[in-house]
Amino acid sequence: MDSASMGSEGDALLRERTRSYGVLNTLYHETRGEMELLNKQLCVKDNIIADLKSRLPVVIGPSNSLVESLLSEICKLKQKRNDMEVKAARQGERLTAQIREKELEQERIRSQPDHEKDREIQRLRAALEERERAEATRSVLCSSLAEEADQLRGQLGATVKVCQELLARLEREKKGTGGEVEEQSTPELSDLNAAKSQIRQLQGENQQLKQRVSYVQDLNSQWQKYDSSREEYIRALGQKLKESSGPGLMPVVGSIRTGLLHQEISRLNALLEEKIRECSRLGREVEDIRRQGHERIQTLEQQVLIYTEDFKSERADRERAQGRIADLKEQISQLKQQLHKQVRRNTLLSGGCRAAAAATNWSECPGPSELQCPQCHARFNDTEAAECMKHFDECARL
Template identity: 65%
Template sequence: MVRVKTSRALNPGLKMTDSNNCWQMWPKVKYYRWDLKARLGRYERIYMTVGDNDSVVIGPSKSLLESLCKEICKLKQKRNDMEFKASRQEEEIQRLNVQLREKELELESVRCQPDHEKDQEIQRLRSALEERERSEATRAVLCTSLAEEADQLRSQLGTTVKVCQELLARLDKEKKGEGELEEMGQQQKAKETPESADMSGVNTQIRQLQEENKQLKQRVAYVQGLNSQWQRYDSSREDYIRGLCQRLKETTGQGLMPGLGSVSTGLLHQEISRLNGLLEEKMSECARLGREVEEMRRKDQERIQTLEQQVLIYTEDFKSERTDRERAQGQIQDLKEQVYQLKQQLHKQQGASRENRDVVPMCRVHIGHRISTRRSKDNAERLLRTTAETQQQPAAAAATPNPAWSECLGLSDLQCPRCQAKFSESESAEYLKHWEECAKL
C-alpha cells in the first residue's frame, strides 16, 4: 500500500513572510511553483501492478490538489495586494514630488522679489502679530470682567435664595397661625352653639385669610419659578460666553483678519450691556415682589390681631352669659325647692284640719266653719295681693302659684271657733289645748 505525501512533505521550504519582504520572495515563489510541477510530473509517471491485473498509474490525491490550489490562490491574492500597495506608494510619491516642486517655485519667487516687497511682507506679518496680541489682551480683559460679573450674579442669586427662604419660613409661620385660628374657631363653634350667627363673620374672615395665604403661596411659587429661570439663564449665559471665547480664540488663531477682533469685542460689549439690562429688570421685579409680599404679610398680621381680639371679646361675652344662665337656673331650682316645701306643709295642715273636724261637735264646727270661711276669704284676698306683688319680681316669674293653692293658704292660720283666738302653724298644740278649754266652758 502506497501512502500519499502531504503538502508539507512536498513543500518543505515554503514559509510565509511579512508583507514588506514579499517582493524578495517572488523569485522563491516561482521556484516553488516549478518544483511542485516537477513533483506532480514524477507522481504521474509512477506505475504499480496489483496482483495479476495490469499496471495502474498512481497520481496525486484530491486533498493534495485542493491544498495546493488554495496555497496558489493565497499567493495570487498577496501578489495583487502588493501590486496595489506599490501603485498607491507610487501615487503618493508623485504627489509629494508635485508639492516639493510648488514649494521650490514659491521659494524661488520669494528670492527673486525686490527688497521693498520683502519689507511689505514683514510689515504685514508684524501688523498681524500685533493685532493678535491686541485681541488676546481684549479677550483676557473680557474674560476677567465676565468672571467678576458672574461672581456678582452668584452673590445676587444667593441673596434672592435667602429672601425666598425667609418668605417660605414666614409662610410656614402663617400656616401655623392659621392652624391655631382654625382650632380656636372649632372650639368656639363647639362651645358657642347659640352664637353661630356671630361666628359666621369670623369664619368668613378666616376663609378670606386662607385665600390670601393661597395667593401668597402662588406668588412665592412664581418667585421661585423666576429664580429657577434666572439660574437657567445664568447657566446658558455662561455657556454662551464660553462659546464666544472659543470662537474668539479660533478667529484670533488665524491671524489674517485684523478687523474681526474689533467686531467681536463690539458684539461682546453689546451682549454684556443687554445681559446687564435684563439682570437689572429681574432684580427690580424681585424687589417689587418682595415689597408686595411684605405688605400683604403686614396686612394679614393686622387682620389676625383684630380677629384674635374679636374672638377674645366673643369668649368673654359667652362666659358672662353662661354665668348669668347658671345663676338663673340656680334661682329657679331654689324656688322649686321652696314650692315643694310649701306643698309638704300644706298637706300636713290639711291632715291636721281633718283630725280637728272629727273631734269638734257639729254645731260648733258649723259655726267655726262659717267663721273660718269668712276669715279664709280675707286671707285669700291678702294672699292674692301678696302673690300679685311677688309676680312683679323676676325670680318668681317662672313659678306662679295657682288659685287653689292660694285658697288653701288661707287655712294655714288656726282660729278658735268660739272666741276667735288665732294661732300660728307652729302653735298647733297650744291651739288644741285652748280649743279643749274653750269647749269645757
C-alpha cells in the same frame, strides 16, 4: 482696565463719527445734485435770453423791465451757485480732514494689545459673579418667605380649629337650652359666622400668597438655568475672541467680534437687571401680603377670645338665673305643702269658738288655690301664675 474702557469708548466715538461722516457725505452729494440742476436751469435761461436777443431786431420783444428782471434773476442764480460751490468745497475739505483723523484713530485702536481685551472680559465676568451672588441671596430670601408663609398657615389652621370647637360648643348649648337661650345666642352665632367668613377670606389670601411664593421660586429656578446657559455662551464668545486675536487673522475681524461680544454682554446685563427688579417687586409684594395676613390673624384671634369670654360670662349668668329659678320653685312647693297641711288641721277642728276662729284664720290665710310671696306676702291666684313668677323674680332681685 482703564485702557480697555478707553478703547471701547473710542470705538463707540469712532462709530458715531463715521455715521456723522456718512450723513455729511450724503448732504454733499445732494448739494452737488442741486448745483447741477441749477446749472441746467441757468443754461436754459441763457438759451432763452440768446433766443430773445436774436429775435429783438425782427419781432417786437418784451419790455425792458422784463428783460432786466430776468437778467437780475440770472445773476442771483449764478451768485447762489458760486456760493454753494464754495461751501461745498469747504465742507468737503473738512470732511476729508475728519476722515483722516478717524482713520488714524482706527489704526491706533487696532494697534492696541489683546491683553486689554482679556482684562475687559475678566472685569465683566467678575461683575457677573457678583450678580450671581446677589441672585443667590435673593433665592435664600424667597425660601425664608416660604417658611414664614408655612408658619402663617399653621397659625391659621390652629385658629380655625379653635373656631370650630367654639362653634360645636355653641351648637351643643343651643340644643340644651330653651328659647330664651336661643335668643341670647343669636348675636353670638352671627359674630362667629362673621369670624368664620373672615377666616375663609384669610385662607384665600394665604392661598394666593402660596401661589405667589411658588411663582417666585419657579422664576428663580428658570433664571438660574438661564444664567448658567448665559455664562457658557459668554465663555464660548471669550474663546472665540481669543482665537480671533491670533496673528493669522486681520485686526478688523477681531474688532468686529469684540464689538459683537460687548453688545451681547450689554444685552445680557440689561436682561439681568430687569429680572432682578422683577424679583425685588415680587419680594415686596410677598412681604406686604404676609404682613397683612399676620395682622388679620391677630385680629381674628383677639375677636375669638372676646367672643369666648362673652359666651362664658353669659352662660354663667344663665346658670345662676336657672339656679335662682329652681330655688324659688322649691320654696313655692314648700309653701304649698305648708298651706295644705294648715287647711287639713283647720278642717279637723270642731266647736263653736274654734270653728269661728278657724273660719277667721281660714279667711285670713291664702286658700289652696292661691299663691303667696314669701317675702312681701302678696297673694296670687293659680290663673295668675305668670304674674306670680314675674313678681317672685322682682322680689328675688330686690
